[in-house]
Amino acid sequence: MNTLDLNTLQRHRPAKFKKTASALLLLLAVFTFSFMTTGAEAHDSTKIPRLANGKPDFSGIWQTTSAADYDLEPHSNRKDAPPGPGIVEGGEIPYLPKALAQRKKNFENRATDDPALKGYTLGVPRAVYYPEPFQIFQRARDLTVIPQFGHSVRTIHTNNTEHPEDPNDWWLGDSRAKWDGDTLVVDAKHFNDKTWLDRSGNFHSDALQVVERWKYLDPNTIEYKATLTDEQVFSKPWNISVILHRHREKNFQLIEDYRYTLDYDQFYPPKPDQK
Amino acid sequence: MSRKTIVGALAVLGVVVSALPANAHHAFSAEFDAAQPIKVKGIVTKFELVNPHSWLYIDVTGPDGKVTQWGFEFGAPFGLKEKGITKKTLAVGTEITINGYKAKNDQNFGYAVESTLADGRTIKTGGAQDAPAPAAQPAINK
Numbered sequence: 001m002n003t004l005d006l007n008t009l010q011r012h013r014p015a016k017f018k019k020t021a022s023a024l025l026l027l028l029a030v031f032t033f034s035f036m037t038t039g040a041e042a043h044d045s046t047k048i049p050r051l052a053n054g055k056p057d058f059s060g061i062w063q064t065t066s067a068a069d070y071d072l073e074p075h076s077n078r079k080d081a082p083p084g085p086g087i088v089e090g091g092e093i094p095y096l097p098k099a100l101a102q103r104k105k106n107f108e109n110r111a112t113d114d115p116a117l118k119g120y121t122l123g124v125p126r127a128v129y130y131p132e133p134f135q136i137f138q139r140a141r142d143l144t145v146i147p148q149f150g151h152s153v154r155t156i157h158t159n160n161t162e163h164p165e166d167p168n169d170w171w172l173g174d175s176r177a178k179w180d181g182d183t184l185v186v187d188a189k190h191f192n193d194k195t196w197l198d199r200s201g202n203f204h205s206d207a208l209q210v211v212e213r214w215k216y217l218d219p220n221t222i223e224y225k226a227t228l229t230d231e232q233v234f235s236k237p238w239n240i241s242v243i244l245h246r247h248r249e250k251n252f253q254l255i256e257d258y259r260y261t262l263d264y265d266q267f268y269p270p271k272p273d274q275k
Numbered sequence: 276m277s278r279k280t281i282v283g284a285l286a287v288l289g290v291v292v293s294a295l296p297a298n299a300h301h302a303f304s305a306e307f308d309a310a311q312p313i314k315v316k317g318i319v320t321k322f323e324l325v326n327p328h329s330w331l332y333i334d335v336t337g338p339d340g341k342v343t344q345w346g347f348e349f350g351a352p353f354g355l356k357e358k359g360i361t362k363k364t365l366a367v368g369t370e371i372t373i374n375g376y377k378a379k380n381d382q383n384f385g386y387a388v389e390s391t392l393a394d395g396r397t398i399k400t401g402g403a404q405d406a407p408a409p410a411a412q413p414a415i416n417k
Contacts, residue, residue: 168324
């Protein structure tokens with residue numbers, strides 16, 4: 001029969017609907033049950049990795065997707081940078097007047113003066129939001145942070161030790177950390193003044209102190225927050241916040257990126273036969 | 276030369292190169308002039324204990340009373356620490372006499388071969404392998 005009897009259809013709909021609804025409910029129940037049983041045991045997406053001592057384990061390869069390294073402050077696009085909302089709490093960095101003049105000078109000369117362009121160590125916190133991956137190796141007594149860019153290894157001590165009494169002016173400072181629940185709180189100081197905070201010329205002096213807070217949002221996402229204090233450059237402490245994503249590509253690994261050797265590559269390996 | 280020999284030679288070279296002290300980062304003669312010895316007395320304004328070379332900045336008061344700023348390259352932090360020099364030794368305001376050589380760019384920079392501290396100790400503060408010995412000379416100021 002090709003003609004439709006609307007009356008019949010309408011009369012029959014409630015019964016059909018009921019059947020479909022109960023089938024869906026049953027399906028949902030089965031799904032929920034299977035999720036509860038298998039999920040909780042092996043693949044709980046809310047369960048963060050932990051060390052044997054129960055502390056969160058940040059081991060892995062991480063990277064931000066933010067445009068923070070182009071400019072920490074909110075900025076529109078320009079020839080050498082995509083636009084970005086910035087990662088500074090409140091928008092602006094509270095520079096002292098004299099330091100603001102220096103920052104403007106840095107900005108104008110950023111194409112030549114950015115230490116990263118010379119292949120220098122990125123410093124802290126820049127190595128965290130520089131747009132290249134970094135790897136963390138962690139054990140109970142410390143975390144080893146290795147950025148792909150440059151030739152640097154940062155140790156964050158978690159063995160309840162204090163900053164040294166006779167410090168150097170380290171490129172990456174001296175990092176001592178404590179656990180606040182599942183948050184790693186790092187105190188980093190004793191820096192030199194030769195690194196920048198981004199490629200737009202935001203800078204600091206050797207009086208910089210960075211207090212970082214590393215926290216898992218889920219097993220593949222870290223929330224990184226930091227408070228920067230530097231009485232010679234800023235009028236008050238200020239905060240930044242970025243999200244770090246775990247690299248999960250198959251066989252993903254760091255590839256060495258030593259920029260300062262590039263000019264010498266033509267000489268290595270030596271070619272004695274070519275005069 | 277076989278590939279194996281090349282790899283072997285490179286490995287040996289690697290061992291030799293890595294055995295050099297870290298403070299041989301660049302040669303003395305790359306930046307400083309052995310023909311321009313200088314000896315100055317000054318007051319520390321900043322001491323950067325940074326790898327691969329530390330730098331000491333001092334205010335030098337000339338015979339005419341005019342104050343000029345000078346920067347001197349020191350050895351690596353670890354080498355200095357072995358000789359007893361830390362940030363505290365050369366705190367801002369400390370007096371120091373430096374015997375060394377001027378920079379080739381003729382600005383107020385130099386290389387500190389040895390330094391005499393306020394307590395009278397004279398310490399080798401340079402780290403370069405090819406740096407000449409300190410010249411016997413009077414200080415340009417007192």
